[in-house]
Amino acid sequence: EVVLTQSPATLSLSPGERATLSCRASESVHYYLAWFQQKPGQAPRLLIYDTSNRATGIPARFSGSGSGTDFTLTISSLEPEDFAVYYCQQRTNWPPVTFGGGTKVEIK
Amino acid sequence: EVQLVESGGGLVQPGGSLRLSCAGFGFTFSRYSLNWVRQAPGKGLEWVSHISSNSKTYNTDSVKGRFTLSRDNAKNLLSLQMNNLRDEDTAVYYCTTGDYVAWGQGTLVIVS
Numbered sequence: 660e661v662v663l664t665q666s667p668a669t670l671s672l673s674p675g676e677r678a679t680l681s682c683r684a685s686e687s688v689h690y691y692l693a694w695f696q697q698k699p700g701q702a703p704r705l706l707i708y709d710t711s712n713r714a715t716g717i718p719a720r721f722s723g724s725g726s727g728t729d730f731t732l733t734i735s736s737l738e739p740e741d742f743a744v745y746y747c748q749q750r751t752n753w754p755p756v757t758f759g760g761g762t763k764v765e766i767k
Numbered sequence: 768e769v770q771l772v773e774s775g776g777g778l779v780q781p782g783g784s785l786r787l788s789c790a791g792f793g794f795t796f797s798r799y800s801l802n803w804v805r806q807a808p809g810k811g812l813e814w815v816s817h818i819s820s821n822s823k824t825y826n827t828d829s830v831k832g833r834f835t836l837s838r839d840n841a842k843n844l845l846s847l848q849m850n851n852l853r854d855e856d857t858a859v860y861y862c863t864t865g866d867y868v869a870w871g872q873g874t875l876v877i878v879s
Contacts, residue, residue, distance in 0.1 A: 703812060703861075708866075753814075755814055756814035758813065
Protein backbone atom coordinates (compact mmCIF):
# COMPACT_ATOMS: atom_id res chain seq x y z
CA GLU A 660 0.00 0.00 0.00
CA VAL A 661 1.27 3.46 -0.94
CA VAL A 662 1.42 5.71 2.12
CA LEU A 663 1.02 9.43 1.52
CA THR A 664 2.45 11.79 4.14
CA GLN A 665 1.28 15.40 4.08
CA SER A 666 3.06 18.29 5.71
CA PRO A 667 2.60 20.43 7.57
CA ALA A 668 -0.45 19.20 9.45
CA THR A 669 -1.56 22.79 9.94
CA LEU A 670 -0.58 25.92 8.04
CA SER A 671 -1.45 29.29 9.62
CA LEU A 672 -1.47 32.07 7.05
CA SER A 673 -3.18 35.36 6.31
CA PRO A 674 -5.32 36.15 3.26
CA GLY A 675 -3.12 37.19 0.36
CA GLU A 676 -0.21 35.01 1.44
CA ARG A 677 1.19 32.09 -0.52
CA ALA A 678 0.46 28.55 0.71
CA THR A 679 2.74 25.63 -0.06
CA LEU A 680 1.50 22.15 0.87
CA SER A 681 3.59 19.00 0.57
CA CYS A 682 2.67 15.38 -0.11
CA ARG A 683 5.28 12.63 -0.03
CA ALA A 684 4.62 9.08 -1.25
CA SER A 685 6.25 5.93 0.16
CA GLU A 686 6.98 4.80 -3.41
CA SER A 687 6.73 6.36 -6.83
CA VAL A 688 3.23 7.22 -7.99
CA HIS A 689 4.65 8.65 -11.22
CA TYR A 690 2.41 11.65 -11.88
CA TYR A 691 -0.93 10.16 -10.81
CA LEU A 692 -1.40 12.42 -7.82
CA ALA A 693 -4.55 14.42 -7.08
CA TRP A 694 -5.48 17.14 -4.59
CA PHE A 695 -8.83 17.72 -2.91
CA GLN A 696 -10.22 20.56 -0.83
CA GLN A 697 -12.74 19.97 1.94
CA LYS A 698 -14.63 22.55 3.93
CA PRO A 699 -16.52 21.74 7.16
CA GLY A 700 -19.75 19.87 6.55
CA GLN A 701 -19.08 19.52 2.83
CA ALA A 702 -17.94 16.76 0.53
CA PRO A 703 -14.39 16.99 -0.81
CA ARG A 704 -13.84 18.78 -4.10
CA LEU A 705 -11.29 17.77 -6.71
CA LEU A 706 -8.80 20.59 -7.34
CA ILE A 707 -5.88 19.03 -9.21
CA TYR A 708 -5.44 15.71 -11.01
CA ASP A 709 -2.39 14.06 -12.57
CA THR A 710 -0.09 16.31 -10.52
CA SER A 711 -0.74 19.60 -12.27
CA ASN A 712 -4.05 19.66 -14.14
CA ARG A 713 -6.73 21.88 -12.64
CA ALA A 714 -10.21 20.40 -12.51
CA THR A 715 -13.04 22.26 -14.19
CA GLY A 716 -13.82 25.56 -12.53
CA ILE A 717 -10.77 25.63 -10.26
CA PRO A 718 -9.13 29.07 -10.12
CA ALA A 719 -5.66 29.59 -11.53
CA ARG A 720 -4.26 30.48 -8.09
CA PHE A 721 -4.22 26.73 -7.40
CA SER A 722 -1.29 24.87 -8.97
CA GLY A 723 0.31 21.49 -8.52
CA SER A 724 3.79 20.20 -9.23
CA GLY A 725 6.09 17.28 -8.58
CA SER A 726 6.74 13.75 -9.74
CA GLY A 727 7.69 10.36 -8.39
CA THR A 728 7.40 10.66 -4.62
CA ASP A 729 7.33 14.41 -3.90
CA PHE A 730 4.44 16.69 -4.76
CA THR A 731 3.36 20.22 -3.94
CA LEU A 732 0.09 22.12 -4.01
CA THR A 733 0.56 25.87 -4.17
CA ILE A 734 -2.08 28.50 -3.59
CA SER A 735 -0.51 31.67 -4.93
CA SER A 736 -2.56 34.18 -2.92
CA LEU A 737 -5.02 32.93 -0.33
CA GLU A 738 -8.61 34.03 -0.64
CA PRO A 739 -10.98 33.82 2.38
CA GLU A 740 -12.74 30.82 0.83
CA ASP A 741 -9.47 28.86 0.56
CA PHE A 742 -9.19 28.19 4.28
CA ALA A 743 -10.00 24.50 4.44
CA VAL A 744 -8.43 21.04 4.69
CA TYR A 745 -6.50 19.71 1.70
CA TYR A 746 -5.89 16.05 0.91
CA CYS A 747 -3.62 14.39 -1.62
CA GLN A 748 -4.57 11.08 -3.24
CA GLN A 749 -2.85 8.47 -5.37
CA ARG A 750 -4.45 6.04 -7.80
CA THR A 751 -1.31 4.65 -9.43
CA ASN A 752 -0.86 1.51 -7.35
CA TRP A 753 -4.32 0.39 -6.36
CA PRO A 754 -6.22 -1.17 -4.78
CA PRO A 755 -6.19 0.45 -2.41
CA VAL A 756 -6.52 4.06 -3.49
CA THR A 757 -4.90 6.04 -0.68
CA PHE A 758 -5.22 9.54 0.72
CA GLY A 759 -2.83 11.59 2.77
CA GLY A 760 -3.74 12.63 6.28
CA GLY A 761 -4.58 16.17 5.27
CA THR A 762 -3.24 19.70 5.77
CA LYS A 763 -5.47 22.26 7.43
CA VAL A 764 -4.96 25.79 6.13
CA GLU A 765 -6.20 28.13 8.82
CA ILE A 766 -6.42 31.87 9.20
CA LYS A 767 -3.52 33.34 11.15
CA GLU B 768 -24.94 18.49 -14.21
CA VAL B 769 -23.68 15.29 -12.67
CA GLN B 770 -25.38 14.63 -9.33
CA LEU B 771 -25.02 11.81 -6.83
CA VAL B 772 -27.46 11.34 -3.95
CA GLU B 773 -26.73 8.87 -1.15
CA SER B 774 -29.25 7.35 1.22
CA GLY B 775 -29.58 4.53 3.70
CA GLY B 776 -27.36 5.66 6.56
CA GLY B 777 -28.40 5.39 10.17
CA LEU B 778 -27.71 3.91 13.58
CA VAL B 779 -26.98 0.19 13.75
CA GLN B 780 -25.64 -2.11 16.46
CA PRO B 781 -22.28 -3.85 16.10
CA GLY B 782 -22.72 -7.00 14.03
CA GLY B 783 -25.72 -5.53 12.24
CA SER B 784 -26.30 -4.73 8.58
CA LEU B 785 -27.10 -1.68 6.53
CA ARG B 786 -27.57 -1.04 2.82
CA LEU B 787 -26.42 2.26 1.35
CA SER B 788 -27.67 3.51 -1.98
CA CYS B 789 -26.37 6.12 -4.37
CA ALA B 790 -28.59 7.46 -7.16
CA GLY B 791 -26.99 9.09 -10.17
CA PHE B 792 -28.47 11.94 -12.19
CA GLY B 793 -27.41 13.99 -15.17
CA PHE B 794 -24.97 11.53 -16.76
CA THR B 795 -24.87 8.15 -18.50
CA PHE B 796 -24.63 6.09 -15.32
CA SER B 797 -23.75 2.81 -17.03
CA ARG B 798 -20.58 4.24 -18.56
CA TYR B 799 -19.05 5.39 -15.28
CA SER B 800 -17.07 3.56 -12.67
CA LEU B 801 -18.03 4.56 -9.13
CA ASN B 802 -16.49 4.57 -5.65
CA TRP B 803 -17.40 4.76 -1.99
CA VAL B 804 -15.13 6.88 0.20
CA ARG B 805 -15.71 7.25 3.93
CA GLN B 806 -14.67 9.68 6.62
CA ALA B 807 -14.78 8.84 10.30
CA PRO B 808 -15.75 11.73 12.61
CA GLY B 809 -12.91 14.25 12.74
CA LYS B 810 -10.67 12.04 10.60
CA GLY B 811 -9.36 11.93 7.03
CA LEU B 812 -10.64 10.28 3.88
CA GLU B 813 -10.54 6.52 3.34
CA TRP B 814 -11.30 4.75 0.06
CA VAL B 815 -13.69 1.85 0.61
CA SER B 816 -14.83 0.30 -2.66
CA HIS B 817 -14.79 0.67 -6.44
CA ILE B 818 -17.00 -0.79 -9.13
CA SER B 819 -16.14 -0.58 -12.79
CA SER B 820 -18.62 0.08 -15.58
CA ASN B 821 -18.77 -3.68 -16.20
CA SER B 822 -19.32 -4.39 -12.48
CA LYS B 823 -15.84 -5.57 -11.48
CA THR B 824 -15.41 -4.67 -7.82
CA TYR B 825 -12.53 -3.87 -5.49
CA ASN B 826 -12.63 -3.34 -1.74
CA THR B 827 -10.23 -2.10 0.87
CA ASP B 828 -8.91 -4.92 3.06
CA SER B 829 -10.80 -3.92 6.20
CA VAL B 830 -14.20 -4.48 4.55
CA LYS B 831 -13.45 -7.57 2.46
CA GLY B 832 -15.94 -10.33 3.19
CA ARG B 833 -18.30 -7.86 4.89
CA PHE B 834 -19.19 -5.20 2.26
CA THR B 835 -20.62 -5.99 -1.17
CA LEU B 836 -20.85 -3.42 -3.94
CA SER B 837 -23.31 -3.71 -6.80
CA ARG B 838 -24.94 -1.55 -9.42
CA ASP B 839 -28.26 -1.46 -11.27
CA ASN B 840 -27.69 0.51 -14.45
CA ALA B 841 -31.37 0.36 -15.40
CA LYS B 842 -32.20 2.29 -12.23
CA ASN B 843 -29.02 4.42 -12.14
CA LEU B 844 -28.40 3.01 -8.69
CA LEU B 845 -25.26 1.99 -6.79
CA SER B 846 -25.64 -0.13 -3.66
CA LEU B 847 -23.29 -0.98 -0.80
CA GLN B 848 -24.45 -3.87 1.35
CA MET B 849 -22.64 -3.67 4.68
CA ASN B 850 -22.77 -6.71 6.96
CA ASN B 851 -21.18 -7.53 10.31
CA LEU B 852 -20.66 -3.83 11.00
CA ARG B 853 -18.01 -2.74 13.49
CA ASP B 854 -17.53 0.38 15.59
CA GLU B 855 -14.73 1.44 13.25
CA ASP B 856 -17.13 1.53 10.30
CA THR B 857 -18.75 4.63 11.81
CA ALA B 858 -18.29 7.36 9.22
CA VAL B 859 -19.86 9.56 6.61
CA TYR B 860 -19.99 7.52 3.41
CA TYR B 861 -19.59 9.39 0.13
CA CYS B 862 -20.40 8.07 -3.32
CA THR B 863 -18.15 9.43 -6.09
CA THR B 864 -17.68 9.00 -9.78
CA GLY B 865 -14.65 6.94 -10.76
CA ASP B 866 -12.61 10.03 -11.52
CA TYR B 867 -13.54 11.61 -8.14
CA VAL B 868 -14.90 14.70 -9.91
CA ALA B 869 -18.45 14.32 -8.62
CA TRP B 870 -19.31 13.53 -5.00
CA GLY B 871 -22.58 13.06 -3.19
CA GLN B 872 -23.43 14.90 0.00
CA GLY B 873 -22.68 11.84 2.11
CA THR B 874 -24.72 9.62 4.39
CA LEU B 875 -23.83 9.02 8.04
CA VAL B 876 -23.45 5.51 9.39
CA ILE B 877 -23.15 5.10 13.16
CA VAL B 878 -22.30 1.70 14.58
CA SER B 879 -22.98 1.70 18.31
